[in-house]
Amino acid sequence: MNGSEFVPLSLTPLLIGVLAAVACALPGNFLVLRRQALIGDAISHVVLPGIVVAFLLTGVIAAWPMMLGAAGAAVVAVVLIEAIRRLGRIEPGAAMGVVFTTMFAAGVLLLEQTDTSTVHLDVEHALYGNLESLIWLDATGWASLLDPVALAGLPVELARILVTLIGVAGFIWLFWRALKLSTFDAGFARTLGIRTNLLGLALVIVAAVAAVAAFDAVGSIIVIAMFICPPAAARMMTNTLEGQVGWSVIFAILSAVLGYVLAGYGPLWLGARDAVSAAGMIATISGLILALAARFGPCRTRSGAPVQV
Amino acid sequence: MLRDALLLQLGYNATLVAVGATLLGISAGVTGTFLFLRKRALVSDAISHATLPGICLAFLLMVALGGDGRSLPGLLAGSALSAWIGLLCLNWLTRNTRLAEDAAIGAVLSVFFGFGIVLLTVIQTLGVGRQAGLEGFLLGSTAGMLWADALVIALGGAGTLALILLIRRPMTLVAFDPEYAAARGVPVHRVDLAMMGLVMAVTVIGLKIVGLILIVALLIIPPVTARFWTERSDRVVLLSGLTGGLAGYLGAAISASAPNLPTGPIIVLVAFAFFALSLLVAPGRGVLAALLRHLRFQRRVHLRQGLLALAQGQPIYEQLTLRLLRRADLVRADGVATDAGRARAAKALRDEKRWQIVRADHAHEAAAALYDGLRDIETVLTRDQIAEIDSRIGGPQEVLA
Numbered sequence: 001m002n003g004s005e006f007v008p009l010s011l012t013p014l015l016i017g018v019l020a021a022v023a024c025a026l027p028g029n030f031l032v033l034r035r036q037a038l039i040g041d042a043i044s045h046v047v048l049p050g051i052v053v054a055f056l057l058t059g060v061i062a063a064w065p066m067m068l069g070a071a072g073a074a075v076v077a078v079v080l081i082e083a084i085r086r087l088g089r090i091e092p093g094a095a096m097g098v099v100f101t102t103m104f105a106a107g108v109l110l111l112e113q114t115d116t117s118t119v120h121l122d123v124e125h126a127l128y129g130n131l132e133s134l135i136w137l138d139a140t141g142w143a144s145l146l147d148p149v150a151l152a153g154l155p156v157e158l159a160r161i162l163v164t165l166i167g168v169a170g171f172i173w174l175f176w177r178a179l180k181l182s183t184f185d186a187g188f189a190r191t192l193g194i195r196t197n198l199l200g201l202a203l204v205i206v207a208a209v210a211a212v213a214a215f216d217a218v219g220s221i222i223v224i225a226m227f228i229c230p231p232a233a234a235r236m237m238t239n240t241l242e243g244q245v246g247w248s249v250i251f252a253i254l255s256a257v258l259g260y261v262l263a264g265y266g267p268l269w270l271g272a273r274d275a276v277s278a279a280g281m282i283a284t285i286s287g288l289i290l291a292l293a294a295r296f297g298p299c300r301t302r303s304g305a306p307v308q309v
Numbered sequence: 310m311l312r313d314a315l316l317l318q319l320g321y322n323a324t325l326v327a328v329g330a331t332l333l334g335i336s337a338g339v340t341g342t343f344l345f346l347r348k349r350a351l352v353s354d355a356i357s358h359a360t361l362p363g364i365c366l367a368f369l370l371m372v373a374l375g376g377d378g379r380s381l382p383g384l385l386a387g388s389a390l391s392a393w394i395g396l397l398c399l400n401w402l403t404r405n406t407r408l409a410e411d412a413a414i415g416a417v418l419s420v421f422f423g424f425g426i427v428l429l430t431v432i433q434t435l436g437v438g439r440q441a442g443l444e445g446f447l448l449g450s451t452a453g454m455l456w457a458d459a460l461v462i463a464l465g466g467a468g469t470l471a472l473i474l475l476i477r478r479p480m481t482l483v484a485f486d487p488e489y490a491a492a493r494g495v496p497v498h499r500v501d502l503a504m505m506g507l508v509m510a511v512t513v514i515g516l517k518i519v520g521l522i523l524i525v526a527l528l529i530i531p532p533v534t535a536r537f538w539t540e541r542s543d544r545v546v547l548l549s550g551l552t553g554g555l556a557g558y559l560g561a562a563i564s565a566s567a568p569n570l571p572t573g574p575i576i577v578l579v580a581f582a583f584f585a586l587s588l589l590v591a592p593g594r595g596v597l598a599a600l601l602r603h604l605r606f607q608r609r610v611h612l613r614q615g616l617l618a619l620a621q622g623q624p625i626y627e628q629l630t631l632r633l634l635r636r637a638d639l640v641r642a643d644g645v646a647t648d649a650g651r652a653r654a655a656k657a658l659r660d661e662k663r664w665q666i667v668r669a670d671h672a673h674e675a676a677a678a679l680y681d682g683l684r685d686i687e688t689v690l691t692r693d694q695i696a697e698i699d700s701r702i703g704g705p706q707e708v709l710a
Contacts, residue, residue, distance in 0.1 A: 032408075032409075032412045035409050035411050035412075036411070037409070037411045037412040037414075037415045038351055038354075038411050038414060038415055040415065041354065041414075041415055041418065041419075045522075084588065087588060087596050087599075088533070088537065088588050088594065088596075089594065090533055090536075091348050091350070093348065093349070093350045093351045093411070094345055094348075094350040094351075094529055094532075094533050095533075096351065097350050097351055097353075097354065097525055097526070097529035097530075098526075098529055098530050098533055098581070098584060101522075101523055101525050101526030101529065101530070101577055102526065102530070102577060102578065102581040104522065104523065104574075105523055105526065105573070105574035105575075105577035105578050105581075106574070106578065108448055108523075108571060108573075108574040109570070109571065109574040109575065109578065112569045112570070112571050112574075113569050113570075127426070127447070128426050221419060221422055221423045221426060222423075224415060224418065224419040224422075225416075225419035225420060225423055227415065228412055228415035228416050228419060229416050229419065229420065231412075232408050232412045232413075232415075232416055235407060235408065235412075236406060236407070263427070267431075267434075274430075274434035275430075275434075276427045276430040276431050276434070277426045277427050277429070277430040279423065279426065280422075280423040280424065280425070280426030280427035280429075280430065281423070281427050282423070283419050283420055283422070283423020283424070283426075284420060284423050284424045284427055286419075286420065286423075287416065287419070287420025287421075287423070287424070290416055290420070294401075294402060294405075294406045294408075299407070300405075300406045300407065301405070301406065301407060302406075302407040
């Protein structure tokens with residue numbers, strides 16, 4: 001594999017995969033610790049109706065309306081979950097299950113009802129994404145990285161996910177102390193004057209933004225897997241939050257790179273002709289990493305907690 | 310058209326789908342209730358997503374053995390196997406590592422589903438068999454449903470219901486109080502696994518009609534809906550089965566009545582309509598009932614405060630209080646108390662004084678704890694006790710001329 005083949009065909013999908021994985025894994029750390037891990041699952045389901053509604057309103061498949069639609073749907077879902085939980089006094093898991101399945105069903109129905117045969121919009125695409133198609137046609141080799149003309153032809157998804165990653169990392173860096181306190185001891189954080197409710201909502205919204213941006217590039221499977229698997233595996237490696245975030249970034253990058261390479265080249269090594277789904281493979285690799293961490297990680301057991309029946 | 314559909318007059322396939330969906334709805338509603346009461350509703354999400362790799366592997370295996378790979382029982386057996394493995398992974402993660410259950414659910418769900426997607430693309434690139442059917446399991450596809458498929462669903466649903474009938478008592482016990490169940494000698498872990506096994510069975514038989522992404526809705530929404538209407542677990546189970554069955558039947562009928570109405574999503578949306586209705590109008594736990602309760606409480610507070618103000622000769626400016634007093638004929642339109650009003654006001658003031666003494670007296674500590682400013686003292690103390698308190702207050706004094 002030389003540069004003239006690797007740079008246009010594999011470099012950008014690989015980068016986008018890595019950036020998306022890290023952007024999801026960062027807020028995922030806090031979601032896992034706060035026992036809100038399934039928010040990512042819920043968001044990635046409700047993105048579908050958001051995108052379909054955005055398409056119905058604008059009539060075009062364009063990035064920004066869809067991102068707005070998806071983000072709007074995520075916010076609607078979070079509000080609905082909270083409303084149903086409070087009004088009906090239903091446990092949060094069930095409230096979540098009611099909302100995201102219904103919104104997903106509505107999305108599928110809308111999709112079936114509208115004529116989307118002319119455009120590339122379907123449920124399968126929403127699930128697996130199209131990481132492999134995000135190629136950089138203007139590149140001819142490694143030299144293109146310094147060529148402004150070729151750089152202008154980079155897929156827009158790359159810039160978008162990069163901006164999202166910077167935003168997510170910035171949020172976590174800015175609110176690090178408040179997030180840490182409110183995650184581990186919400187009562188104490190409140191006595192210090194930290195608005196824990198607001199912070200919790202902000203975290204969910206940041207997660208939603210990361211999910212939507214990543215979803216746009218790589219599909220919802222990676223989003224759920226990256227929200228949960230790298231942070232969960234990192235949780236088995238260390239007892240400090242700093243260490244956990246660091247490990248989760250390493251695991252996210254590792255899953256993205258290994259997953260992409262195995263999906264793209266693994267079948268060729270085995271003698272098959274075509275590649276398999278990169279998104280699915282990245283999720284699978286992150287699961288393998290989690291399995292290894294859960295079996296051999298130094299901090300894998302609950303220390304001091306009573307055994308649950 | 311809808312009437313024909315509801316009366317099962319739209320032909321063989323539509324009838325099969327409607328019957329299958331009804332049976333599925335009943336068994337999903339009944340099974341889901343235990344899951345919901347155990348507060349593990351979202352485990353079903355992990356189980357349903359974990360079916361995908363099994364479907365694909367079963368297909369590959371059947372093709373490798375020379376079959377056409379589309380036999381429903383074979384695919385369902387594969388899906389059950391991989392869902393079971395996913396369930397064991399989930400259990401192992403929550404019991405043996407520090408991960409909370411939600412993280413374990415998310416991990417199993419995404420990894421199994423991701424692996425399933427990989428296998429799906431493998432099947433696509435192999436270009437063997439008639440693979441188009443496999444994507445149908447994601448969202449369900451009822452178009453080509455056969456008599457044999459419906460039979461599998463019916464038998465599976467009946468078997469699930471029979472099993473639930475057998476182990477419903479330990480499951481209820483574990484759902485409400487696992488510690489007590491363990492103390493009674495009920496094997497909690499095994500009962501949990503059995504519960505999840507039943508959920509898995511429902512998921513597997515629901516793959517054909519609603520698909521693996523939306524089967525979760527049939528397991529969660531009917532129990533939540535039923536819970537609004539009753540406080541007894543056996544009635545929740547029955548109601549949930551009823552709502553689920555009704556949603557399945559109506560959903561299948563509506564989807565058969567017009568083109569472009571996919572069965573699975575319509576069933577889910579019908580179930581959600583039932584849920585929304587219950588959330589609003591259910592007695593006791595519904596939103597409207599809560600609103601009425603709040604208004605009634607507000608009125609009692611205002612009336613009480615108004616009476617106390619009347620008794621102490623203070624002017625009342627608050628409009629709601631005045632309106633309530635006037636409507637009860639306790640004050641006249643100009644704000645002056647009627648005879649009935651004066652009597653009620655005097656009673657309210659005396660009650661307040663009685664409460665004051667009760668709360669100051671350690672002998673009445675238990676009764677004093679019930680004071681909330683609204684409770685009638687007669688509902689808390691006996692007539693003798695009240696007479697004793699009154700003797701301490703002293704009766705009305707005659708005013709000398």
